[in-house]
Amino acid sequence: MNDESWMCPVLRTTFGGNMARYAEGASSAPTVFVRQATGLVRELSWFDTFIMVFAILNVPLGLSEVAAFATGASAYPSANMPLAFILSAPAMLTLGMVYALFTAAMPRSGGDYVWASRILHPSIGFGVNFFVSFILLSSAGLNSLLMATWFLPPVFH
Secondary structure (H helix, E strand, O other): OOOOOOOOOOHHHOOOHHHHHOOOOOOOOOOOOOOOOOOOEOOOHHHHHHHHHHOOOOOOOHHHHHHHHHHHHHOOOOOOOOHHHHHHHHHHHHHHHHHHHHHHHOOOOOOHHHHHHOOOOOHHHHHOOOOOOOOHHHHHHHHHHHHHHHHHHOOOO
16 A cells, blocks of 8 residues: 555546556556546537537526526515525526536546546446436436426417
8 A cells, every 4th residue: 555545546647657657558647537538538629619618508597597586586675686686696607617627628428427426436426426317317307397387388378
């Protein structure tokens, strides 16, 4: 057991660990992935992925946000809804930038699993991916509910 065994692979390669010497045809710069042939490589830049983060937002969710804005303004008359959106925008932009930079740094298919398993541990990566899958399936049901209760009735009234 060497003194760098406590580090995750990203830290080990970033801070001069010995993982790069096991790479096939390793160059002078250490990499996160041991073999370059592993995984499907994405050919998108960080800006492309940053734009795609915002393109994933869908119409029912956007319409429910408009309805929530109107409902929130009437339910909480002293609340400043535009200020709430302005205050939450930096967090959303930061999250989008983190996803974009992770995609540019580790361009492999698998997304959240690859990032969490390379940075933390493979079992944590599995847990993160399981949770993301659960959230995406739950959001599909929630979007169906919001579409049926908030969007469609006014359209067909």
